[in-house]
Amino acid sequence: METPVPVVLPHTGLTVPHGDLAVTALDALSDLSAYDAVLSLKGHPIGSIVDQGRGGGAHFWPLTPAHLEPVHAFVTAARRGGEPVTDEEVYDDLVREYDMERLTQRANHLQQTVARGFSSGGSIITFVILNRPPGRFTRSAARQLAAETPQVTLWEIWTGEQWAAPFPGLAATL
Structure with a gap:
């Protein structure tokens, strides 16, 4: 089995252990102060990242308890400038990455x-x-x-x- 290669996300600069975990759908306020995002592993939904916009931060809600482990391992391995980041920072960056990718793809198309x-x-x-x-x-x-x-x-x-x-x-x- 191949060892995953770390990936630097282009829009946020977050280094993640692999590119298999990503947001694949997003329902959000325009400024991303509150959102509900679908988190997928290898294209298959495994839960939601939710930030209600009330100061409580972003949280991951798995579809099943088995989905907690791969997300925890991913978050634990994530780095910014070589330093660990919080769960909330990883969740926010995954959402921002998805949102910026949509924005840049639309702009490129136009x-x-x-x-x-x-x-x-x-x-x-x-x-x-x-x-x-x-x-x-x-x-x-x-x-x-x-x-x-x-x-x-x-x-x-x-x-x-x-x-x-x-x-x-x-x-x-x-």
């Missing part, structure tokens, strides 16, 4: 660019959809975006495969 902006502290603070394909994201478009959102200190765009700073030499000012 020949649009998804940009995400970071604060000086490194937190993602905004997402913007631009009506041009990633390959046509120009310096003037980047400067206009920077002027409209001065609180953002770094922009990245989704290239269709990964997040990248469009003009690395202009990271702070675009």
Whole structure:
């Protein structure tokens, strides 16, 4: 039997032990403050990740008790920057990963660019959809975006495969 290879999730940066556990359906408020997501293992639903949006955090509700063990092992092995993360962080990241994948796929289909902006502290603070394909994201478009959102200190765009700073030499000012 092959040993699973760790995977870095492209939208959240979370390192997980394998790519077999993922959210496959989502019912959520637009800001993801509350959600109910279907969690699947190798494409088969095994339970729900639920955050009621009342400050209690996200929780996993298995379809059967046997589904707890693979989720626990997955969560225990997950890392960010080499450091362990909480169950809630893993659940939130799996939901965000699914939501961002849907957003970027839709934008790619429509020949649009998804940009995400970071604060000086490194937190993602905004997402913007631009009506041009990633390959046509120009310096003037980047400067206009920077002027409209001065609180953002770094922009990245989704290239269709990964997040990248469009003009690395202009990271702070675009």
